Amino acid sequence: MTLLLQFLFSGLTTGSVYALVGIGFNIVYNSTSIINLAQGEFVVIGGLMMWFFLEGMQFPFSVSFSLTLLTAAVIGLIMERLTIKPLLKKGDLLLMIMVTIAISILIRGILMFKFGKDPYTYPAFTEGEPINFYGAVITQQTLWVIGITVLCIILLYLFFNKTMTGRAMRACSINIRAARLMGINVSKVVMLSFIISSVIGALGGIAITPISLMEYDKGAMLSVKGFCAAIMGGLGRNRGAVAGGFSIGILEALTAGYIHSGFKDAIALLIMLFILFVKPAGIFGKAEIMKLRKF
Amino acid sequence: MMLEIKDISKSFGGIKALRNVSFSLRKSEIHALIGPNGAGKTTLMNIISGIEKMDKGDIVFNGISIKDFSAYRRAQMGLARTFQNIELFGNLTVLENILIGMYMKSHKGFILSGLNFRGVDEKTKSRGGSLLEYVNLSHRKGEIAKNLPVGEQRLLEIGRALATDPQLLLLDEPAAGLNTRETKNLSELIQKIRNERGVTILIVEHDMELVMGISDMITVLNFGEVIAEDKPLAIQKNPHVISAYLGED
Numbered sequence: 001m002t003l004l005l006q007f008l009f010s011g012l013t014t015g016s017v018y019a020l021v022g023i024g025f026n027i028v029y030n031s032t033s034i035i036n037l038a039q040g041e042f043v044v045i046g047g048l049m050m051w052f053f054l055e056g057m058q059f060p061f062s063v064s065f066s067l068t069l070l071t072a073a074v075i076g077l078i079m080e081r082l083t084i085k086p087l088l089k090k091g092d093l094l095l096m097i098m099v100t101i102a103i104s105i106l107i108r109g110i111l112m113f114k115f116g117k118d119p120y121t122y123p124a125f126t127e128g129e130p131i132n133f134y135g136a137v138i139t140q141q142t143l144w145v146i147g148i149t150v151l152c153i154i155l156l157y158l159f160f161n162k163t164m165t166g167r168a169m170r171a172c173s174i175n176i177r178a179a180r181l182m183g184i185n186v187s188k189v190v191m192l193s194f195i196i197s198s199v200i201g202a203l204g205g206i207a208i209t210p211i212s213l214m215e216y217d218k219g220a221m222l223s224v225k226g227f228c229a230a231i232m233g234g235l236g237r238n239r240g241a242v243a244g245g246f247s248i249g250i251l252e253a254l255t256a257g258y259i260h261s262g263f264k265d266a267i268a269l270l271i272m273l274f275i276l277f278v279k280p281a282g283i284f285g286k287a288e289i290m291k292l293r294k295f
Numbered sequence: 296m297m298l299e300i301k302d303i304s305k306s307f308g309g310i311k312a313l314r315n316v317s318f319s320l321r322k323s324e325i326h327a328l329i330g331p332n333g334a335g336k337t338t339l340m341n342i343i344s345g346i347e348k349m350d351k352g353d354i355v356f357n358g359i360s361i362k363d364f365s366a367y368r369r370a371q372m373g374l375a376r377t378f379q380n381i382e383l384f385g386n387l388t389v390l391e392n393i394l395i396g397m398y399m400k401s402h403k404g405f406i407l408s409g410l411n412f413r414g415v416d417e418k419t420k421s422r423g424g425s426l427l428e429y430v431n432l433s434h435r436k437g438e439i440a441k442n443l444p445v446g447e448q449r450l451l452e453i454g455r456a457l458a459t460d461p462q463l464l465l466l467d468e469p470a471a472g473l474n475t476r477e478t479k480n481l482s483e484l485i486q487k488i489r490n491e492r493g494v495t496i497l498i499v500e501h502d503m504e505l506v507m508g509i510s511d512m513i514t515v516l517n518f519g520e521v522i523a524e525d526k527p528l529a530i531q532k533n534p535h536v537i538s539a540y541l542g543e544d
Contacts, residue, residue, distance in 0.1 A: 174387065179384075181346075
């Protein structure tokens, strides 16, 4: 029982990051219908830049935190303005997805040059004894990761449902043509969706690095897992990505704990194959909505 | 002149959808665009609203050439439209659809209004509410748009277009799929929009009773060319129009 609880919490922690990456996929997908396969790299950018500002430059925590998010936002912005914006007019989705792969390779290369191949870490956000929960040991950083994820989800929910800009972004994802005719600047919406998804990815990276360390090439696997999370919940639905992320995280932790840690990565891929065969629209997605999408 | 269509041509592959089409709309008139299927009416609507590009010609709106302006810029200048196949924001509520329409007039910058978690102020909300009342949809306020019957979806689309506070409203077959009573209400609504708000209206419609009943001016398109432009009574007697609709003897 104690062991199970321990696995559950470690699953929730990694699952949080998958959920955040999955949400990042969704936000970009909703505004452009493309899959941004560089999504995972932003988690790495978050972790490594946080280390750079915090340990390398010795900035205080809050400054490093803000600067890291700002860096991620700027990289997301540059990526969108330089590559996606000019291509969006042509409307070749496959081409744009290939470009995101190219960017992920580029980012990975730059990070390797800058940081080398070693894993990086920095102290947990708060010091203190781990909490004992029915025998399971939960570090404070675990709570930070889960807390930040939940906060992100709540803020995004409020943003998309309460603010006018959020509503305009939803309108674009439902009917981009009508949105344009309502005077919504779709180009700005796409730009903002890239910025938001970059920042969310970086947040996940900042929070998880003290637990699981960060190295330059972690992004690809994170992209895959996050994509599984998004697919599992039905692409484009944030609630689905959260549920998908947590379930994949927990299943991974259970597999690693009870069977063998070598099988861990296979689990997400098996789930993705299973979903694609059985219910391609995702557990929460509706098939008829997926048919209306271009991709 | 509110809108001047100057010498517009458009072809898709080898097919000439529009050939040197010219006509103009006076301020606050209801102008109908009719013609057999495939005459190029919807293509012209798409070109005016900025969804499609034309090959040749010019569009002058309130004295300004808007041919190089993107669709959202045209919307911001006061050009609104509805669609033949209703294109609402199906997953949003009825009121939210209206609020999106009011978005460009009500929001204070893209980023700022993204940080305003209270969303819209009471004034905007009540303006949205009174617009719903105007199109007789107040009782549907909180419902999800796609669950409305077709007739009410058409009304909501008109309401959403009005929310952008347009000077020119393009209606693409607004009576399609409506029953007789709904069509009658629609014709009253269109006249009300013109009379009370002074909005200029360009309407594409197949329901001749509706068209003849409300239009000040009618332009007839056939195979992408303007074959007649006149008042309703004269159009009904025009031999070119009759042969276009009924075929040559």
